[in-house]
Amino acid sequence: MSIHSRVAIVTGAAKGIGRAIALRLARDGLNVVVNDLPKMRNELEDVTSEISAFKQQGLAVCGDVSNENEMKSLIASSVEKFGSLDVIKSSFKMISNAGIALTQPLIETYKSDSTMVVAPTEDWDRINKVNARGTFLAYKYAAIQMIKQGRGGRIVGASSIAGKQGFPEWGPYVASKFAVRGLTQTAAIELQKHGITVNAYCPGPVATQLLLDIAAHREAHGRGETPIPDWKPVEVDDIAGLVSFLVKEETKNITGQSFNVNAGALFD
Ligand code: NAD
Numbered sequence: 001m002s003i004h005s006r007v008a009i010v011t012g013a014a015k016g017i018g019r020a021i022a023l024r025l026a027r028d029g030l031n032v033v034v035n036d037l038p039k040m041r042n043e044l045e046d047v048t049s050e051i052s053a054f055k056q057q058g059l060a061v062c063g064d065v066s067n068e069n070e071m072k073s074l075i076a077s078s079v080e081k082f083g084s085l086d087v088i089k090s091s092f093k094m095i096s097n098a099g100i101a102l103t104q105p106l107i108e109t110y111k112s113d114s115t116m117v118v119a120p121t122e123d124w125d126r127i128n129k130v131n132a133r134g135t136f137l138a139y140k141y142a143a144i145q146m147i148k149q150g151r152g153g154r155i156v157g158a159s160s161i162a163g164k165q166g167f168p169e170w171g172p173y174v175a176s177k178f179a180v181r182g183l184t185q186t187a188a189i190e191l192q193k194h195g196i197t198v199n200a201y202c203p204g205p206v207a208t209q210l211l212l213d214i215a216a217h218r219e220a221h222g223r224g225e226t227p228i229p230d231w232k233p234v235e236v237d238d239i240a241g242l243v244s245f246l247v248k249e250e251t252k253n254i255t256g257q258s259f260n261v262n263a264g265a266l267f268d
Helices: 016-027 038-052 068-081 121-149 171-194 209-220 236-246
Strands: 007-010 031-036 058-062 093-096 107-109 116-118 153-158 196-203 258-261
Touching: 007 016, 007 068, 016 031, 016 038, 016 093, 016 236, 031 038, 031 068, 038 058, 058 068, 068 121, 093 121, 121 153, 121 171, 121 196, 153 171, 153 236, 171 196, 171 258, 196 236, 236 258
Parallel strands: 007 031, 007 093, 031 058, 093 153, 153 196, 196 258
Antiparallel strands: 107 116
8 A cells, every 4th residue: 555545435336426436536546435325235346346447446335324333434444444544645535425316396286186295204304314414424424534634635525406496396305405515615614724625516417327216206106207407418427527626635725615517507
């Protein structure tokens, strides 16, 4: 292990945006710890093989980002694999990418029989547990480790265009992505004195499993097309490129920002 080795942790990295970020950071010369749910172990192992093609080391650590002990284990495994605090010269990076989504109007009245259907509160809990609580845990335990190392750090979270404005039928998801932006701003202010930057990406629609799953669920329940704006889709590598920039050492004064990746469809 070189004393110059750099390490990034990417959550939700078995596929989609997280996988693209992990491979981009490996291409940039970082060792990468990839995390995802246990059911994604095989896909996660495949990503570590792809990382080694860039002559970097990968480590797959399964765990649920919303589980406090599993988040602690993710950090501990990363430190164990990539050396003690003393041998990692550069600051490490946390990319809190894992997230889930669903669509459900708050209240839906079926015209045929006037039956009122309301959004299950469990949906709110499920979404916010992964997207908001998971981000909180990732930021918290990454920051603890970075402060112990005393060399600053880079934290990047996954918000969305849905973290910038409301979209019909996306209530719990929108709330969770606003939470990510709020936490990003607050953590940025609090952690600035430790040389830690905290930023977020806000993609427009990206053709990943997340959107495919929503479309399939809506179709199975006769709910029509997914209500997303008719904007030019963006690609996973667009987001990976942004993250590649945000984790660089020279971005030390770029913090608390939420960057749109949406082909100019939204300017907030
Ligand atoms: P995806 O479904 O393709 O991938 C998400 C990954 O996260 C999956 O591999 C999944 O298994 C993992 N994951 C889910 N819950 C987890 C948990 N509790 N712990 C660990 N891993 C977990 O989704 P994606 O499109 O790549 O989305 C990545 C992030 O980008 C999400 O936070 C999402 O909300 C956000 N985002 C996506 C879009 C889009 O249009 N796809 C747009 C804006 C923001």
